[in-house]
Each structure stands twice: as C-alpha cells, then as structure tokens.
Amino acid sequence: xxxxQPVLPAKAIKLVExxxxxxxxxxxxxxxxxxxxxxxxxxxxIRPAGGPAKVLRDAQIPTQDWERIVASKKIHAALNGGTVRxxxxxxxxxxxxxxxxxxxxxxxxxxxxxxxYCVGLPASASEQSSGCxxxxxxxxxxxxxxxxxxxxxxxxxxxxxDLVRRQHQWHRFTVVD
Numbered sequence: 001x002x003x004x005q006p007v008l009p010a011k012a013i014k015l016v017e018x019x020x021x022x023x024x025x026x027x028x029x030x031x032x033x034x035x036x037x038x039x040x041x042x043x044x045x046i047r048p049a050g051g052p053a054k055v056l057r058d059a060q061i062p063t064q065d066w067e068r069i070v071a072s073k074k075i076h077a078a079l080n081g082g083t084v085r086x087x088x089x090x091x092x093x094x095x096x097x098x099x100x101x102x103x104x105x106x107x108x109x110x111x112x113x114x115x116x117y118c119v120g121l122p123a124s125a126s127e128q129s130s131g132c133x134x135x136x137x138x139x140x141x142x143x144x145x146x147x148x149x150x151x152x153x154x155x156x157x158x159x160x161x162d163l164v165r166r167q168h169q170w171h172r173f174t175v176v177d
Contacts, residue, residue: 033066042102075129
C-alpha cells in the first residue's frame with residue numbers, strides 16, 4: 001500500500017497545467033466536487049445552528065463541501081491556502097456552517113484522473129504538444145458524432161403489433177387512430 005502524498009493547491013494546479021488543460025482551478029474544484037480527487041483539510045470546523053462546533057483535523061473534505069465551494073464561487077479562496085467560510089442555515093437542523101483551512105489534494109488521485117482524461121491522443125497530436133490537447137481530441141471525436149447522427153435517421157417507427165421491452169417487461173404496442 002502506497003503512502004498518502006498530499007500536495008498543496010499550487011502544485012496541483014501546476015500538474016493540471018502541465019497537461020495543457022485550461023482553467024486548472026475550476027477543473028480541480030469540479031473534479032473534487034464529483035469525488036474524482038480526494039481532498040483534505042488541515043482543519044475542518046462544522047458549526048450547526050444552535051449546536052456545538054465540531055473540529056476535525058487532517059480530515060477528508062466531503063464532496064458536498066466542494067459542491068458548496070463551487071456554488072458559492074469560493075474556488076479562488078479554497079485554492080489560495082486561506083480559510084474557506086461556507087455559510088449555513090440559521091434554522092435548527094439546517095445546513096451547518098463550515099470553515100475549511102489548509103486544503104490539499106491527493107497527488108495519486110489527481111495523476112490518475114489526469115492520466116485517464118489525457119490518453120488516446122493520435123500520434124500526430126502527441127508530437128505537436130506534450131499533454132492533452134482538447135482541440136485535437138475534439139477533431140478526432142467529431143467524425144464519430146456525425147456518423148452516429150446519420151444513423152438516427154434510419155430508425156423505423158413503431159408499428160401496431162411490435163413488441164416493446166419496458167422496465168424488464170414485454171408489452172405489445174397497439175396503434176390507435
């Protein structure tokens with residue numbers, strides 16, 4: 001089992017940028033919110049309305065907190081090493097306020113995700129740039145999309161008496177004029 005290697009946001013951004021991907025900060029936040037990259041906080045303080053605060057040290061940041069960071073447009077604050085303040089509900093039992101200090105990313109998880117999204121480039125594209133080239137990938141995908149759209153026109157309409165499978169049950173389709 002390999003040792004956990006957290007990296008600070010600045011290094012995580014450099015890793016993303018080394019693959020020629022744009023908007024590294026947004027990409028990191030989106031991947032963290034989707035649960036694709038493990039993230040950690042030196043201190044994570046949870047303050048429920050009317051209840052005692054709970055302090056967690058060196059804990060993983062849940063994807064729900066990343067969703068709130070993205071929704072409240074606090075990505076910049078999260079990646080600059082400061083404290084991110086997520087407002088909660090003042091109602092008893094509502095969403096708690098959360099303070100997150102010292103965010104870091106799992107380097108292994110980040111590299112794994114970047115490798116997954118930066119593979120399969122044509123040889124000519126990999127010779128032109130070292131890393132991911134979204135424009136080159138889009139060009140190679142476009143013919144596949146056009147071919148699948150052309151096939152959509154060949155679909156025959158359902159006729160009376162055709163069998164249709166719906167939610168693991170067979171139904172006979174009847175056309176009523």
